[in-house]
Amino acid sequence: MHPTWQPPKEYRKRPVAVLGAGVLGRRIGCIWASAGYDVKIRDPSPQQRIECIAYIEKNVASYAEKTGQNPGKSEAVENLADAVSNAWLVIEAVPEKIQLKIDTLAELETLAPADSILASNSSSYKSSEMLAKVSDATRTRILNMHYYMPPQCMVVELMTDGFTTQEVFPFMVQCSKEAATLPYVARKESTGFIFNRLWAAVKREALTILAEEVSTPEEIDSMWTEMFIKGNVAPCKMMDNVGLDTVAFIETHYVDERGLSPEKTVDYLKKNYLDLGKLGTKCDKGGLYPPVEAKPANTNERKILALDLGLSAAVPSTTGGKILELSLDGKVQGVLVRDQAMPDGLAVDPESKRMFWTNMGIPGKDDGAVYSANFDGTDIETVVAPGATNTPKQLTLDQTAGKVYFCDREGLRVFRCNFDGSDLEVLIQTGNYQDPEDGEDGSKWCVGIAVAPTLGKFFWSQKGPSKGGKGRIFSANIKTPEGQTATSRCDIQCLLNSLPEPVDLEVDEASHTLYWTDRGEIPFGNSLNRIRLDSNGLPIPTDAPLGYEVLTRHFKEAIGLRLDLEHGHIYLTDLMGNVYRTNADGKQKEKIHSDDNRAFTGITLR
Structure with missing residues (x-):
């Protein structure tokens, strides 16, 4: 700690002073009063003082x-000395005139206690520009402390x-958190702080787009809303994902086309990341963010939970399928459900503690069906009875909406229904x-399914045909376009084609990444694969030779897939009776269970 600096003495018993009772000043005062501090607001205008206290x-x-x-108590005063005489923190929110701010800090040096922290709410001027009339000693307790518009935005930026x-900064961070604000500290002086620099770049480019007549204000705002607000996309994470x-x-x-300097973009990335092999989330070295480390599992x-088809048993049977429970190290803990007619897709709802599965x-x-049961296999209920579908395959859940999605392979359809089976609807129909x-x-058989709300x-x-190299992956909107049907909807998009034989799908919504198993021919079949998606759900171009990443290979008729990225793992099954676990990037593949008398399809975790 700095040898001459200590927090202001008995600061919890002393007031916070705010200079300026305008729209922002009164909100700053309200923030500190809400944290239990007495507040004194100084403003020369009687009307402003009255309105401030009323607010x-x-x-x-x-x-x-x-x-x-x-x-705490709030008081509005006219005299500056009355406002700051015992304050531990003084925040100036006077008009944005640099000379006024210079003079204000000079007055505060004389009138405020020698241990008080002096802060400027200015975002237009760095506090270093306000120091002309203060001593070197006083400069050590001055900083910028910029608020936006409480209570809608509770961010506050701190800057030297x-x-x-x-040592002032961790102290002010803690005090700011006590006042229910979100403090961010700029690592060095910067005109515009952090957010305003981001906003300046967005604003500048939006105006350039308008000036060049590339788009309209309505389209720009709509696209921003869809991609960044609804898509919950953050810039640094998006760069890592891309x-x-x-x-x-x-x-x-852009550098070449616009004649820009590469120093703080391309050169910065090359020196600090690319040359070190840090390419983002697709890389085990991470990128702007550190790599995700595998968390030890609580076994x-x-x-x-894994589905055994029943066809590799000592006595094969089309009605001998089972739901097995295994520990995370692959040891069978028991059979939860027996006598199933070729089970294939499996998912769980943690809230209701029920598992859902399909029987082909x-x-x-038309004898396929969908069922649910408690996690222990009791209370089996029919969700979709035989007769409504043909060959239900992979199944997934939209837990927020309470919906079950599943594919019907030979039925050439994608279905959706409520958890109880009501409102069964056909979303996609590829033929009769x-x-x-x-x-x-x-080529019309629908197999794998994933949903990304x-x-x-x-x-x-x-x-496509077995080992045929004609597999495809499609997407469509969760909401069917108005007036359209499963056979006529216009929002269907083919994301990938000419795949060996894609089977099960999973989406990691946090990183907008689509994963899938492929049971097709070598060299690229029997593999785990992934591709990054943009905020519209479309593939992001990649330099990978196939147009997507092959994470790991050499499965034996790969089927089931379950992401566990929170713990740094992916779990998979194949029809030859194997259960596998890999790292999040598909490396360090290990076979955690193997049984020649089983044929595994769906897999999930609970």
Whole structure:
């Protein structure tokens, strides 16, 4: 700690002073009053003082709901000395005139206590520009402390004047948190702080787009809302997800086209990330963010649930399928459900503590079904009874909406229903399965399914003929376009084609990444794969030779897939009786269970 700096003496018993009772000043006063501090607001205007106190009295209780404190007293005064004489913190929010701010700090040096912290709310001027009339000693306790518009935005940015004692910042961060604000500290002086610099770049480019007549204000705002607000996309995470090598490639094009300097974009990325092999989330070295480390699993609590088809048993049977429970190290803990007609897709709802699964039945007959049960296999209920579907395959849940999605392979359909089976609807229909020409066309068979509510999309695979190299992955909107049907909807997009034989799908919504298993021919079949998606759910171009990443290979008829990225893992199954676990990047593949008498399909965790 700096040898001459200590927090202001008995600061909890001393007031916070705010200079300026305008729109922002009164809100700053309300923030500190809500944290239990007495507040004195100074303003030369009687009307402003009256309105300021009225605002605080009306709103301080609602502010205090976030702090949990009994509000302090608020007083508005005309005289500067009266406002600051015993203050531990003084925040100037006077008009944005640099000379006025210089003179104000000079007065505060004389009138405020020698241990008080002096802060400027200015975002237009750095506090270093206000130091002309203060001593070197006073400069060590001056900083910028910029608020936006409480209570709608509770962010506050803190920044040095170039001389501020560093110990001031953790102290002010803690005090700011007590006042229910979100403090961010600029690492060095910067015109515009952090957010305003981001906003300046967005504003500048938006105006350039308008000036060049590339788009309209309505379209710009709509696209921003869809991609960044609804999509919950953050800039640094988005760059990591896209890949820093791709970011550098795109920026190089802008540098060349616009005659920009590459120093703080391409050159910065190359020196600090690319040359060190840090390419983003696709890389085990991480990128702007550090790599996700695998968390040790609690094997006493979390379990693997896996479906055994029943066709590799000592006595094969189309009605001998089982739901097995395994520990995370692959040891069978028991059989939860028996005598199932070729189970294939499996998912769990943690809130209701129920598992859902599909039974394919006999392919070609309308005897497939969907069931649910408690985690221990009791209380089995029929969600979709036999007769409504043909060959249900992978199943997934939209837990927020309470919806079950599943594919019907030979039925050439994608279905959705409520958890209780009500409101069963066909979302996608690729042909008439009762027509032999359509029904036997493997390119129309719907197999894997995944849903991404934050993207407003669901995804499915049409695997094509066995080992045929004609597999495809599609997407469509969760909401069917008005007036359109499963056979006529216009929002279907083919994301990938000419795949060996794609099967199960999973989406990581946090990183907008689509994963899938492929049971097709080598060298690229029997693999785990992924591709990054943009905020519209479309593939982001990649330099990978196939147009997507092959994470790991050499499965034996790969089927089931379950992401566990929170713990740094992915779990998979194959039809030869194996359960696998890999790292989040597909590396360090290990076979955690193997049984020649089983044929595994769906897999999940609970």
